[in-house]
Amino acid sequence: xxxxxxxxxxxxxxxxxxxxxxxxxxxxxxxxxxxxxxxxxxxxxxxxxxxxxxxxxxxxxxxxxxxxxxxxxxxxxxxxxxxxxxxxxxxxxxxxxxxxxxxxxxxxxxxxxxxxxxxxxxxxxxx
Amino acid sequence: xxxxxxxxxxxxxxxxxxxxxxxxxxxxxxxxxxxxxxxxxxxxxxxxxxxxxxxxxxxxxxxxxxxxxxxxxxxxxxxxxxxxxxxxxxxxxxxxxxxxxxxxxxxxxxxxxxxxxxxxxxxxxxxxxxxxxxxxxxxxxxxxxxxxxxxxxxxxxxxxxxxxxxxxxxxxxxxxxxxxxxxxxxxxxxxxxxxxxxxxxxxxxxxxxxx
Numbered sequence: 001x002x003x004x005x006x007x008x009x010x011x012x013x014x015x016x017x018x019x020x021x022x023x024x025x026x027x028x029x030x031x032x033x034x035x036x037x038x039x040x041x042x043x044x045x046x047x048x049x050x051x052x053x054x055x056x057x058x059x060x061x062x063x064x065x066x067x068x069x070x071x072x073x074x075x076x077x078x079x080x081x082x083x084x085x086x087x088x089x090x091x092x093x094x095x096x097x098x099x100x101x102x103x104x105x106x107x108x109x110x111x112x113x114x115x116x117x118x119x120x121x122x123x124x125x126x127x
Numbered sequence: 128x129x130x131x132x133x134x135x136x137x138x139x140x141x142x143x144x145x146x147x148x149x150x151x152x153x154x155x156x157x158x159x160x161x162x163x164x165x166x167x168x169x170x171x172x173x174x175x176x177x178x179x180x181x182x183x184x185x186x187x188x189x190x191x192x193x194x195x196x197x198x199x200x201x202x203x204x205x206x207x208x209x210x211x212x213x214x215x216x217x218x219x220x221x222x223x224x225x226x227x228x229x230x231x232x233x234x235x236x237x238x239x240x241x242x243x244x245x246x247x248x249x250x251x252x253x254x255x256x257x258x259x260x261x262x263x264x265x266x267x268x269x270x271x272x273x274x275x276x277x278x279x280x281x282x283x284x285x286x287x288x289x290x291x292x293x294x295x296x297x298x299x300x301x302x303x304x305x306x307x308x309x310x311x312x313x314x315x316x317x318x319x320x321x322x323x324x325x326x327x328x329x330x331x332x333x334x335x336x337x338x
Binding site: 036037042044060062065068 | 184185186204205206207231232233235236261262272273274275276277278279282
């Protein structure tokens with residue numbers, strides 16, 4: 001069973017987003033994703049200041065000798081990255097919803113509408 | 128790419144025996160195939176050998192390159208650290224839509240490990256996989272390696288299995304990031320076969336599992 005907090009929104013590519021103040025949005029990977037990937041050994045995050053479009057490939061996580069792409073759920077500019085998970089990728093496996101990867105200053109929060117709520121995401125991973 | 132006539136296998140799409148191919152060219156061809164594939168594109172297995180080359184994983188630590196001499200070093204985009212490829216090593220690239228196959232990366236790695244284990248068993252070699260260090264080992268010496276990349280639910284790169292090659296270039300690196308990891312090959316274990324023949328049971332094992 002995957003843990004899917006109600007207060008987050010989810011992308012089909014298994015990222016979660018958490019809206020903070022001032023249109024800034026934290027992005028991480030879902031519990032389902034970390035279970036599917038297995039133990040993370042390396043994380044490559046976008047540079048601060050990089051402009052991203054919704055759905056753009058922007059980060060890579062490595063587990064079991066496999067490097068997998070991550071995608072940015074919303075358009076915006078990267079304003080922060082979580083150095084703690086870069087230094088210790090296993091944190092993501094241990095506490096997946098506390099371990100945000102990067103923060104985006106969103107261009108338009110209306111894009112959240114295209115993401116899934118917890119119920120829809122549960123259906124998505126059950127398919 | 129000097130592709131021979133593709134062979135269709137059951138539901139699994141296409142297998143191509145490409146012979147000896149430049150590492151960079153093959154990497155580019157895999158990236159292109161993966162970038163441009165759609166939901167209908169067939170899964171493919173590419174069988175190759177490479178001229179001598181060190182390939183680096185995405186997260187490579189340069190300290191694992193010890194003495195690469197005049198052998199080219201190519202930065203790749205796969206998982207894993209550094210490894211060596213050369214003639215006499217079988218390389219099977221797996222270009223699969225793993226989302227369509229409903230596999231996660233851990234299952235995919237197990238399938239590739241099991242294909243190598245089954246093949247080695249057929250030749251009377253008892254090998255093992257290690258949960259904490261993916262790959263295939265004979266008495267703690269590495270014989271088979273795995274490295275993969277996943278983009279939009281599709282994978283490329285694949286596996287390499289040491290058959291009858293010059294193993295000395297492995298001394299120039301910390302293979303897979305381990306300073307004390309020794310390597311071996313079928314020829315050192317008393318099994319003498321052509322590298323392209325070794326591909327047959329490997330491909331059979333992979334296709335059996337996937338189809």
